[in-house]
Amino acid sequence: MKKINVTSPSMPPMEEYFEEVKSIWENRWLTNAGPKHQILQKNLEEYLGVEHVELFANGHLALEIALDALGLKGEVITTPFTFASTTQAIVRNGLKPVFCDVEPKYYTMDPAKIEPLINEKTCAILPVHVYGNVCDVDAIEKIARKYNLRVIYDAAHTFGVKVGGRGIGAYGDVSMFSFHATKVFNTVEGGGLTFADDELVAKCKAIRQFGQKDETDVPYVGTNAKMTEFHAAMGICNLRHVEDNIRKRRQAVERYRERLCGVGGIRICTDQEGVQGNYAYFPALFDEKVFGKSRDDVAELLAQNNIFARKYFYPLTNTFACLGEGYSALDTPVAADIALHVLTLPLYADLELCDVDRICDIILG
Secondary structure, X not given: OOOEOOOOOOOOOHHHHHHHHHHHHHHOOOOOOOHHHHHHHHHHHHHHOOOOEEEEOOHHHHHHHHHHHOOOOOEEEEOOOOOHXXXXXXXXXXXXXXXXXXXXXXXXXXXXXXXXXXXXXXXXXXXXXXXXXOOOHHHHHHHHHHHOOEEEEEOOOOOOOEEOOEEHHHOOOEEEEEOOOOOOOOOOOOEEEEEOOOHHHHHHHHHHEOOOOOXXXXXXXXXXXXXXXXXXXXXXHHHHHHHHHHHHHHHHHHHHHHHHOOOOOEEEOOOOOOEEOOOOOEEEEEOHHHHOOOHHHHHHHHHHOOEOOEOOOOOOHHHOHHHOOOOOHHHOHHHHXXXXXXXXXXXXXXXXXXXXXXXXXXXXX
């Protein structure tokens, strides 16, 4: 029985990658912002429609460094409906996460619930674009300006997404993208930051390399978060194919929607108005009382057929033991309800439509 995972990495033809890395053997430049790093950086700036992209070993370190570079102190309003990295990057910077609930249609931070959480300790808002769905960026920007707060977007899921024709990386003070193997665009492991504040660029670059501006000037306490040339080469290749991969993902999503839209007890996301999406994930919410099978039932049924979906995001990050006391999923009831019912179904560029039909047949059977 054919195995279908929840995701599968997009990779270029092997010969294309081998050709791309040949020059690395010639110049012996393996890391430290070499030629491949610089090419990928420029290509991404053009593709994402932003002035500055900086590359990192992974998205998590990129987010940690962005928070560090902003020099924040106090509380950061964020969402618990996200991967562990978002919350942990806040805590590892000595900041306190304050959790805002999400809105029920696209599962992003609910702007109407942000202002009651703001106090004299609040220094920033860290919203998360989820599954390729984008936050209400205009409403969040308005609140941030009103209270003079920084905005850092976790854009790990929204590579290539545009709002009103504008690249999603152009919103907020900083946006973080993940280039992990499972994402729409990958460098195997990797991440990037885009900036509205030019002054942050040099600081993030320095923190990325042990806090050094150059060999003798070390103004910051830094880390080692450099992207290697081999990872950058993979990114150069994958970027050539990303539009075709997004097209294939869209075809799979459209087939899922054909089969599952309108089925009682199954709720799925539709395209957002004015948003050019990337079809990063396909979340479905299952209401056992109406559909007859719970999210866990569906996951188990698929697994019995060698198909592996994911309870993503579950559990909420505000239930993590590592945060200590004072947090509860009860504080974010909408997110808590979604987390109990959501299942992300398999989605990747090479997923065949016949496999989508097989998955839907099992779910609906």
